[in-house]
Amino acid sequence: MGEIKAMTGNTAAAVGAALSRPDVIAAYPITPQSSVVEYLSDLVHNGSIASTLVATESEHSAMSVLQGVASAGGRAFTATSSQGLAFMYEPYYQMSTMRLPMVMALVTREMISPCTVWGGQQDAMSVRDAGWIQLYAENNQEIMDMIIQGYLLSEHKDVLMPVNVCYDGFYLSHLVERVDIPEQSKVDAFLPAVSFDHVVLDPLRPMAVDSLTSGEVLMRYRMSHLEAMQKTLDVLEEVDEKFYAAFGRKYGGAIEEYRCEDAEFVILTIGAMTGTARDAVDYCRDNGTKVGLIKLRYTRPFPQQRLIKALAGKKGFAVIEKSVCYGWNTGPMYVETRSAVSETLSGLSHFSAIGGLGGADISLNHMISVIDTLQASLNTPGQKQTLWLVKE
């Protein structure tokens, strides 16, 4: 066991990054991410880590610098939120389509307008089809652990994709929890030095990177990217096991099931709200309601098979989200979950619940209301109205 410390989610992310020995850290400040990079800047300026720090003039350039780093064979780290991510989108997309590994802490935050700087998951959800692996942490320990795991996954020869470790702005980024810090030597053993060389800018091995490409050839790159994304579903489970063997903590891979075995119906959650949902499930169980919880840890790749299994034999589900899907009048992961279980959907009662936008709270009562509403609708299968978790 390593050292135990109380720290914020942002510090946990920074420590996780530092333990992963990135060659270059490049970033631009934005709320609620800023303290991640401030912490790392201290470490670099005090000589505690050997990384190079590039304080860029924008998030667009932060991602671009790191693209240069990765295409020269380096390990890269950054962190951002919301508008920073939106500004970064152009090189963000190219990072994944160049199949360059890196880890980025995405401290999730609502998108404007109206003007807001508080929590939500709309930023991360809005870029779900940009070719990145996206995973969500529930607590500060998981943030630190997943940044370390993220590098192993990202640089895996069958994966070779950048990874977003998403966690809730303010709810995790600024709140202090107990964290068990892995020992550097153990992290070094778990995470070897960079070895990817499928693409490299080096005069000793000249090649064109991103030559102009015809549609027929481009489609092969996309096919391969999509195949690798599917392959990632296996690799992430292996990485989870490997991490467990090294550090004694296990997260369940793409999803975590909580009190699901004998459950009649389940609620699905993403990120920090899961803690409240666990309490709600426990409370309702105490009152005789057979409800379970699925924590969606990875959204890209989407764990379709695991969800089919987890939802087999259940009578209904509700997906609780801190983001919206404009075309569907629901949350985005609700759409994907119903799509994943489309073969058995007709027998299920299901709906989308939306809350926590712009930093609003998702309370225990909200969680209980979702469970109650779902339970009340179990006898009439089909989609129910979207439930907005606003103040009663």
Next chain:
Amino acid sequence: MNYIQTLRTAKDVVTPGMSACQGCGAELILRRVLQLAGQNTIVCVPPGCLGGSGVVGWDYQTGMEIPVHIPLLTNTASYLSGVSRMYQRKGRGDVNIVCVAGDGATADGGFQSLSGAAERNEKILYICYDNEGYMNTGFQRSSTTTLGSHTSTTPLGSVISGKEQQQKYLPLIMSMHNLSYCATASPSHMADMVAKIEKGLAWSKEGFAYIHMFSPCPTGWLYDIDQGIQIARKAVQSNFFPLWEMENRKYRMTYDNKKPISIADFVKDIGKFRDLSEQDLAAIQSMVDDRYEKLKKLSSEADCNE
């Protein structure tokens, strides 16, 4: 070795057959820069005439014998910052980190990242070939397009004719980033251009080096394809494109223009200036005179390269 001896022995690392137009100034610039940079070089060519000319390759083939990448229009300098930082980390600071970018990728969409990298003094040689517009997408205006120019977004209309604004003078803006080296160059003055590329490469090992190059474009500017060097020469002789450099924070005119020709003489065979009004012509002349005076005041000495 004089500059011609240098050029005749320096290997060309770019594909011999690229799709730049006949008489293209940018092709000349690209080949000269990379001939002088040599094999131990990583180059970025962002979208633009050169990025689209096949020099980054096609499908599984490459357009160069050195590593080449087409970054985004908007991020060349920051992308290369990352490459450069990694080469410093690897202890291979001898590798030339170079880009050859158009004025759109430099002065407009890419300006933020360029300014950021320059301010951070990243070890890069940044070459801008300024052909005064977005030529690869069909000759649209850019911020370096001259007043009165016809472009496809500043056409000759019954109400408005040509570009309504003066050009942005980027090289001086760049020099104020406390660069290691900053210069202007014109292919007409090849000895000067070769000397500046060599200096730029050397200075890029210390920090950010920037060279703004005049890049005549027969297709967008509408002049005869054999006239590119003549036009570039007149640009210098008219002070439309003054040649200077900044090294160790000292400015120096590298072509002392004792008897400038008029702007009217410079523009007369260039189609994009076909319908320049008298007022426009006077405004350009006055801007050019004013700029030249400022540059002369900045310069400590008039010591020419040729």
Next chain:
Amino acid sequence: MSERKHISPIGQEGLYVLDTASWRTHRPVMDKNTCVECGICLSYCPVNSIIFNDENKYEITYNYCKGCGICAVECPKKSISMVAEGGEDHG
């Protein structure tokens, strides 16, 4: 689908070369009677089609020359003339 792994879009299978000689309507021809071997033409050729050959002479090659005529305009001795391409053969 071939055995190729389509991971990152990279080009490393030889040089991509266009047949730019086919664009030429006029070819530059050098008159060695008047040429003073100054090399100015070489310095200005955008295509690098003018070489300094084994006999230490400047020589125009035609595999990629686009026929722009810059060399002819810039030669201080007017030793290069642009001659209309006659047939289908591009040298």
